[in-house]
Amino acid sequence: MKHLIDLDDFSIQELDQIVHKAVEIEAHPEAYYGKLSGKILGTLFYEPSTRTQMSFQTAMLKLGGQIIGFDNPQTSSVSKGENLKDTVKVISNYADVIAIRHPSEGAAKAASLVAECPIINAGDGGHLHPTQTLTDLVTLMHEKGHLDHLTIGLCGDLKFGRTVHSLIKAMIHYPGNKFILISTKELTIPDYMKKIILNSNCEYEEISTLEEALPKLDVLYMTRIQRERFESKEEYLKQKDVYRLDTQKMRLAPEDLCILHPLPRVDEIEIAVDDDPRAVYFKQANHGVYARMSLILHILEQNTQTSIKGEIYPEKICSNSRCITQSETYLKRYFYRDKDGVMCCSYCDAHE
Ligand code: CP
Numbered sequence: 227m228k229h230l231i232d233l234d235d236f237s238i239q240e241l242d243q244i245v246h247k248a249v250e251i252e253a254h255p256e257a258y259y260g261k262l263s264g265k266i267l268g269t270l271f272y273e274p275s276t277r278t279q280m281s282f283q284t285a286m287l288k289l290g291g292q293i294i295g296f297d298n299p300q301t302s303s304v305s306k307g308e309n310l311k312d313t314v315k316v317i318s319n320y321a322d323v324i325a326i327r328h329p330s331e332g333a334a335k336a337a338s339l340v341a342e343c344p345i346i347n348a349g350d351g352g353h354l355h356p357t358q359t360l361t362d363l364v365t366l367m368h369e370k371g372h373l374d375h376l377t378i379g380l381c382g383d384l385k386f387g388r389t390v391h392s393l394i395k396a397m398i399h400y401p402g403n404k405f406i407l408i409s410t411k412e413l414t415i416p417d418y419m420k421k422i423i424l425n426s427n428c429e430y431e432e433i434s435t436l437e438e439a440l441p442k443l444d445v446l447y448m449t450r451i452q453r454e455r456f457e458s459k460e461e462y463l464k465q466k467d468v469y470r471l472d473t474q475k476m477r478l479a480p481e482d483l484c485i486l487h488p489l490p491r492v493d494e495i496e497i498a499v500d501d502d503p504r505a506v507y508f509k510q511a512n513h514g515v516y517a518r519m520s521l522i523l524h525i526l527e528q529n530t531q532t533s534i535k536g537e538i539y540p541e542k543i544c545s546n547s548r549c550i551t552q553s554e555t556y557l558k559r560y561f562y563r564d565k566d567g568v569m570c571c572s573y574c575d576a577h578e
Pocket residue numbers: 274275276277278279349358488489490
């Protein structure tokens with residue numbers, strides 16, 4: 227069984243194969259209709275979603291499969307106190323593949339340890355969102371024709387923005403990419419992500435304004451400030467309007483800039499920018515269906531095993547208050563050491 231928890235679960239060759247297949251499916255969708263007839267996708271969404279959930283469902287329906295699941299845990303037995311393990315154990319016998327979204331970091335990894343079918347991480351708290359990244363890569367292939375030698379500006383909530391973390395983890399594998407990190411100091415990217423860039427052959431630069439960054443970019447990846455991840459409303463309000471892309475700032479941007487946004491947008495991009503041909507975020511959401519069709523086909527063809535990194539340390543407790551191990555206390559405490567020997571949680575990757 228092969229899971230997709232983090233894009234590291236795939237080799238760069240596999241990633242390229244999935245991206246190219248998505249482009250091919252989008253060009254000739256009729257050739258793939260009915261390919262998964264008789265198969266079932268389970269969608270376990272413990273957190274709200276529009277695009278991820280519905281694009282997974284659309285992908286499976288286009289492939290001829292069927293779907294089961296919930297989009298509100300309060301209408302499932304989770305509301306009666308059922309733990310993640312039991313829910314996943316049961317549904318993974320009903321479904322051939324499960325896409326799971328959960329507010330706790332590392333939840334998809336925890337689900338994969340007990341599942342009887344492949345698990346796809348559809349977003350785990352502020353940690354990772356690998357299928358959004360597949361969507362982003364497919365969009366860049368359509369728009370730029372390549373995934374290397376790009377200067378990519380990432381703007382907004384780089385601390386909790388799981389789409390940003392997953393995108394960086396994928397783009398470091400392609401030569402010549404450079405990241406321009408545009409955020410306030412409160413929402414800067416976590417140190418472990420900076421280390422990941424530094425340990426790759428890519429560079430990064432931190433810039434505090436969109437005006438300074440825009441002229442340098444091939445790609446601008448805007449993100450929403452994630453209200454639901456803040457400790458208090460006051461802290462959110464201090465951040466929410468710091469970055470706003472508008473038509474005036476767009477005058478500073480190169481003609482071939484490609485503006486991505488995982489959506490939903492709140493007010494970080496002025497609606498008038500939607501009419502600019504450089505704004506491709508709605509096309510991006512559409513590519514997500516084909517990215518997920520390609521991914522589901524790939525996952526169901528695999529018979530290799532995804533394993534958990536590290537070893538069990540029964541007495542150790544993860545320092546991340548948002549880690550799945552804090553609520554699902556029966557989980558075995560796995561930790562691994564990073565390249566610098568620092569101990570990290572195998573579920574949420576938090577460093578000690
Ligand atoms: N991009 C994304 O994850 O959107 P949803 O939250 O609507 O699924």
